Amino acid sequence: MTDAASGAVDRSVQVKLVLLGEAAVGKSSLVLRFVNNEFQPNKEPTIGAAFLTQKCRLEDRVLRYEIWDTAGQERFHSLAPMYYRNAQAAVVVYDVTKASSLEKAKSWVKELQRQANPNIVIALAGNKIDLVQSSSSPSTAAPASDSEDEADDATATPGETPGSAGEPESLRQVPREEAQAYATEAGLLFFETSAKTGQGIIEVFTEIAKKIPIEHILASTRGAGRNGAQVSRPGASRQEGNVNLEENQTKGRDGCNC
């Protein structure tokens, strides 16, 4: 009976996902785009960590992402284990316009691979791709200045862009190929994203969803449900489920459409 009820309420599978990466690479913006389909140019820095949820349909399964968006500044590093413990997935974010952020990302990957859940699915996301994109278009002047403006008021952090105010391509410090090669070598999913335009965001979460051993999680959480607080659990999860459903409805359609 209890099993049936819980099955009905949350057919969804809970997936704990943690975002890591250097400060101001756009972790929070990435989540905000995914969860609320919004973009705030000046997102307040995360203190400790923020928590958001989003449901996502994959084939006949519903995944409920519990997203932990962590603080990026180095001194918050020692708090990170609190957030990535038991995580089934991680998105390690870097900024394509800042080479050092990839180095930081690599060290996070290293830490996750050694300290976190052994089956953790890790995705590497190079964010702020919008800042380097106009390079593909042949016309130079107009898009370039456009992109510079964006850099000033939007995702790029002031004072951080290299002095040369010229080609947008010069903003790119991490070549796609380099990051891709690293991701392949380290066994990570790899994406380039823009929280500002929304490019690539859904894909990150979709690919993670595909890669996650859902049956395994399902089995383990059911087991936990049975062993653990059997009485209170269905009620509690129903409550949470409702809240999030409403949120999602009001915010409109933005989940994974696969």
Place this chain on the structure above:
Amino acid sequence: MEISAVLTLGEQGIEDAYAGKLYLIPPYLSFTSLDRKSVRFTMPLSTVRRVERLNARAGVYALSLITWHSSKIIVQLTSLRPTADAFCVLLRDALKVELQRGQMKVVKGFVKTCYSEHLLSSSSSSSSVTIADSSPATEREDGELVPETKEGQEASEPEYLGGLGLKFKFPGDPRKLREASKIKLWTTYLKTHGRNLTLLRYPQCTRLVQVGLPNRLRGEMWDTLSGSLYLRYNNPGVYDDVVRQIREKTGTLLGKTSTSFEDIEKDLHRSLPEYAGYQSEEGIDALRRVLQAYSYKNPHVGYCQAMNILAAAILIYMSEEQVFWLLEVLCDRLLPGYYSPTMHGTLLDQRVFESLVARHLPDIHDHFQSVDVQLSVASLPWFLSLYINSMPMIFAFRIVDCFFCMGPKVLFQVGLAILKINAEKLLLVQDDGGFLSLMREYFSTLDDSAHPTSPSPRTRAITCFQHLLLISFREFSSITSEVILAERRKLRNEVVNTIESFAKRAAVRNLRTFGRVGKERAGFVYDALYKAMCEEPPPPELANGSPYGLSSKDVDHGEMAGVTTGTLVQVIDGQQEKVETKIGLKTFRVFLGEIATWARDEKVIFNGFQQRIDRQVAEHELIDRLFYFWDTSCRGSLSFQDLVSGLDGVMFNDLMESIEWFFNLHDKDKDGYLTKDEVLTLSESLLFIFRHEIGDTYLGAVSRFMSNAFEYGDALLDAGHGRGAGDDHGFGERRGQEREGYANLGMEEAGMAERKRATEISNNQPYLNLATFRMVVLADEILESFFETDLAASFRLEPVIDLELPTHASGGLLGDLWSNIATSDNKRIFHKLSDELGKTIGKHQVVYRPAIGRYTRAEEPRARESILSPVPSKSTTGSSSGDSYTLAPSTSSSTLTIEPPLPPLPHDDNLAPALTPSAALSSAGLATMPHLQAVSAAFLERTPFAIDDVGDEDGDDEDDSELDEVHGGDEDDDQVMDEVDAFLEANDSGLSEADKQVARDLVNAKPM
């Protein structure tokens, strides 16, 4: 000096008299009532305009103080007459000093920066300045200390400092906040109780703070209540100075000067972005200046995310300079360690909060344990941002009001109240996420009615936030500052250990290569390094090329990558994502002393009570040489990696490798040859290493080495000069059969000498090559065995014992007691004491412990009949009969714990376990403790110094039970005064009626 006193306010009927203590801590005069919370003041002596001894009843010794703000304060000194006299003399002297410093004149300009002056002069200029000027000096015992100054009556422009709110509006609806009536109440209070520098904090003050400060006065009251006002008062111009320095430096370096500045830049536009002030350049610039100034002046803190939010919030109410000093007080005193690179203060207070929850809300704690929910996921940001980014700002500011007035305990009280109010729902929470959602939901309802269904409109009007404050201060009044302090003390070690083990894991993980050292031993290296850094912190400018000299810690935790501040800052390479902690030479000496037996002087001391080892860091050129030898990148500093690699290069060497290593160590220019000077230095190094060895064995060996080296070296030179005429010339007989073996070496040497074409070689020219050196070493059995095993074995990696922080696991009453007592200072005193005792009973004995310890007896092997040895071995062997100290017999009879000292070792033992691990010895020290515990305990019980008690003007001890008196609608402004009255009536000041009468009489007493 402190003295018992009874405080009365000059205007009769305003306040009760309070008994307490008056403290004179120049340049401050301070008072605290006996309960340490009802009444307090701290005023700079320069604001005391007149002191008079009052003519009162016999036996009553009273002073009347008139402050800058013309408040008349009467203190009745209730101590014995001589004490009171002494106090008065000191007071007079201190006031004179202030007068001479010219501080008295500063007050006038300073108070103008305070809004309260403006408020009072505009509201009623009539009564504010009357008393001081009117009464001319009469006869006095304590002297007329202050010349009459013309009090500023000039109607001045409002010069008071204020925040962005003055221009960009304050958050919240002024009518809803009842600004006008709050201002009115404060005006009355400030008129009668002094203000800013001379504010007297009576219970009503706290009361008024609890209903929320009015926006315009908020900044100044934060300034005053937190005590940052005094910093600002005592450091005029410092802020402007810092800002100017930064501007000058950043001008040249394009503003990208330090990690902190980079981080600040990232966050400027992300600090309360919805507030109008931060959508303008003006606000952003102010925020930048303040944060930069703070991080520049406090490089050990630098900049931590969350500080931007705090600073941005405070800037709405205060000027930049005020914020600057308030940050100082915040980071230094109120929230120590919160924003430091390790954030240990934050973690500590989270642990404290957790333990308070376990104690006061056990159900929630147990439930959270059972479903594995971590409290900190929600509570950490509460504390770190003073609730500012957790709840709507107008409410958070009310908490901040109380925080500055009553101290950090407020954060805990509010946190506990939040949990208590939501207890039912919290018990249903199943995971971290649910917990956070619930909290978020709750914070969004703070403005709602707490009792929406109540029939009484008055009750309905109580908001959830008021309810929260009520619960905080009523239900958790037992959470006093003392409780917090005690908890912090208790949990401190645990937290520090956690942080340290985390840092250690990360550091070991980030090593590029372990070499032969291995992971476990790398951990020991880290421990030794950490211990060394505790004892001898690396200089701040080290390891960092930043012109601002951030501490190495800061750099360690800063995000350095991609910094383009010129060539000084190293850019990250490959695997290394952050710049490591680096140590300088001084720290290295300590570190090496931990690891290498010869890099420390260890005195084994027997004093009849205990046997212990006093360890001192040795200083020698060899150690410095090693430092630069390991500093492969020539930065004048060593990283953890450098140390591990360096140790890797020496600890696992065999004979030949060891010889080569030692040779290279002394070959400064790395040309493959030692100069004559270097040979001498090398010999000195050997002597240094052997300095504590027993007997003359090593001395002889080194002396043979020197003569051999020079003889052989010279011979080779000669040979070179003679163009190979006779490579065995001069030492033919001695080389004997071995000539063949070394012939080729000789040739090589000869070739070198030939190249040099020098007959006479000067002291700093290439002289001895490795092969020759090797030969000379191998010619001596003692040196050979030294290089074969002892050198490598003299580096020991073992778990660091007697770390400064006692481990928690030690457990047991005695363990705890010892760890409580065993601060290094106490230990020193204890040791000194027992030494003295030992000396008096003639049992004191000091022996240096040898670093190698191969020959524990003075007996020594006969020097090998070396073909090279020109020195008759007679001299050394002769000396062996002379008896020198051996350790074994020195275990004197009456030591309480007799550690078998260094057991004589078999001669050919490969390892040299000469040192009994100091663990054994420290446990010996521990075992002796019970006998002298009482003695040591006395050192512990230090009476608190007056400053400890009084120095915290920030109001740690305010009464928080006041809300008990009032139920419910504490916001209702027309009720406020009634409540305050009721409270005051109910609150006994701790004086009998007769005392009060005396005090009242004093108000009318005439000066003598």
